[in-house]
Structure formats: structure tokens, C-alpha cells
Amino acid sequence: MKKHIIDFEIVENRPIHSLYSLLVMRPVNTTLPSVILPGQFVEVAVENSPGTFLRRPISVNNVDRENNTLWLLIRRAGKGTAAMMEKRPGEKLNLVMPLGNGFTMPESTQSALLVGGGVGVAPMLYFGHEMKRRGLTPEFLLGARSKADLLQLDEFEKIGPVHISTDDGSAGEPGIVTTNSVLSSHWDRIYCCGPLPMMKAVAREARRIGAECEVSLENMMACGLGACLCCVEPTVKGNVCVCTEGPVFNINQLTWQD
Incomplete structure (x- = not known):
């Protein structure tokens, strides 16, 4: 591109x-x-x-x-x-x-849950808009420490249903996003961006329910062109630069363990 x-x-x-x-x-x-x-x-x-x-x-x-x-x-x-x-x-x-690359657009018959934690909600807003533009109805799961820390909630609510988890229980369900009950529903595709432990936990849950899952990694990317090698990530095919081969990866490409 x-x-x-x-x-x-x-x-x-x-x-x-x-x-x-x-x-x-x-x-x-x-x-x-x-x-x-x-x-x-x-x-x-x-x-x-x-x-x-x-x-x-x-x-x-x-x-x-x-x-x-x-x-x-x-x-x-x-x-x-x-x-x-x-x-x-x-x-x-x-x-x-x-x-970098982008998320895989779901098919019209597939259900999709977009999960974001902290600043990881950022790419989910544009993705949700593009899904809606194509006649799809995404659902969102947003996580934050408290109600005051939820980002762009009003913008997400314009696109589709929003589920919330807060650490202190001040909004939505108490606890982290990976304990939210919506993750127990059937999903064809799950997309996630946020802190690494959160993404790994979402990936485990996606495998458990048999959902395809893509995550957006947030490795340090100094150049964005694959020259500086700051963002190298091990994958099943060897080490790759997240800035050029990612930042979006199917979890099956990564070496994360269940």
C-alpha cells in the first residue's frame, strides 16, 4: 500500500x-x-x-x-x-x-465483538464505523479502571451495543473485561486491542468458544517501516516486525500459549 x-x-x-x-x-x-x-x-x-x-x-x-x-x-x-x-x-x-495492516472485515453473517482496554479502544471506533457503513452491527466491550476513565463512550454508542467493565464497578460489570459475561456468548469473530495481558486473556477465551480472533499489538514502533527492528515479535513463522507485518495479527500466528 x-x-x-x-x-x-x-x-x-x-x-x-x-x-x-x-x-x-x-x-x-x-x-x-x-x-x-x-x-x-x-x-x-x-x-x-x-x-x-x-x-x-x-x-x-x-x-x-x-x-x-x-x-x-x-x-x-x-x-x-x-x-x-x-x-x-x-x-x-x-x-x-x-x-501496517488492518483488521479482517467479518462476513455479513458473522457476529463480531470488538474489545478495547484503555487507549486500545482507539482503533475500534474506526473499525466499528466501517462495519456499520457496510451494513454490519458490531458490539463493543470496553474496559477501564472506573466510569470516569471510559473513553469516547458516546461515540461507540452511536454505532452499536456497548458492554462495559470497570475495575471498581462504577459502570457496567465489575472487574476486568475478560470476566465480562458478554464474552461467554457465541461470537464468530473477536477483535482486541489493549494491554498485553488483557489481549492474551481474550485470546484464550476466543479459543475456548471457537471464535476467530485478531489482536492489535502495541510493540514499540520507532520507524514504522521495518528498518529499526524495535518492534520485532516472535510468530509461528519466525520473528517479524509488527510495524510492517502487523500491528494486527490472527492469534494463530502468534506464539502465545493457552
Whole structure:
């Protein structure tokens, strides 16, 4: 897939939590690439930020073709992301995109559960929108520490049914997502992104119920092009770069054990 290097102008910087902001951006003097797959990511250059030399990999949160805008959900994790969260409307960011592969779209007869924990909810929003655009009805399982930590809940509810797990029981079912009762239902396909222990637990549950399962790995991806080898992941076919062979993998490709 062709890669693009594009300058984007910030249209809106919307704080949605003390640790998260939503950047809504529009490409400068052009349109968004014609193909952006749910599950793909971008590499963002953070200029004028001392000590931030490498681009930052960020999942595509949403693509709004009508308004020619790209959404990125940013979590404050270090100097680079902190600098991005301080950007104001009118300021610019340079992106390399789209990178990696995407989720496999389910067939019209297949049921699908999209599971996200923390910032791992980001790619599930765009995936859900694309499924709905194709006449499918995805369901979501979102996990967070508390009700206050749930991200973009109103946006997910516009797409399909939302199931919730919170560690403190302040919303939805108490506990982590892998104990949510919805996982005991029949699902043809399960998709997941979030902390590694969560994804491994979801993968075990998917195997138990016989569902196909894809996960989006969050290995450190410094270049996004397979050159730096920071993101290597062991698979059943040997070591691969997550940024080029992933970030989305069928769990049968991974060396995770039951």
C-alpha cells in the first residue's frame, strides 16, 4: 500500500480525560489517502520538543471523509505525546501514513465483538464505523479502571451495543473485561486491542468458544517501516516486525500459549 507524508493542520484539540486528548486534523491542501484500513496507524513527527527525535506511532481513531478529517486519540505517555496534546488549532503535524495492516472485515453473517482496554479502544471506533457503513452491527466491550476513565463512550454508542467493565464497578460489570459475561456468548469473530495481558486473556477465551480472533499489538514502533527492528515479535513463522507485518495479527500466528 502506498505511503504518504502529509502535513496536517489541527482543527480541534479536545481534552477527554486528564491523560487523553482527541486531535481532529485536516490534511493541508489535499485530501486524505483514498485507502485507510481500520487497525492501521500513523507515525507523527513531534517538532520543537527537546529530546523527542523519533516519530510517535498512533492508531487511527476515526476517518471522517465528509469533513476530510483524521482523528487521533492521544495518551500522555512521555515528552512526545505530551507535546502533541499541547497543540492548538491551526498548528501543524507531519504524518507518515497509512502504516501496517488492518483488521479482517467479518462476513455479513458473522457476529463480531470488538474489545478495547484503555487507549486500545482507539482503533475500534474506526473499525466499528466501517462495519456499520457496510451494513454490519458490531458490539463493543470496553474496559477501564472506573466510569470516569471510559473513553469516547458516546461515540461507540452511536454505532452499536456497548458492554462495559470497570475495575471498581462504577459502570457496567465489575472487574476486568475478560470476566465480562458478554464474552461467554457465541461470537464468530473477536477483535482486541489493549494491554498485553488483557489481549492474551481474550485470546484464550476466543479459543475456548471457537471464535476467530485478531489482536492489535502495541510493540514499540520507532520507524514504522521495518528498518529499526524495535518492534520485532516472535510468530509461528519466525520473528517479524509488527510495524510492517502487523500491528494486527490472527492469534494463530502468534506464539502465545493457552
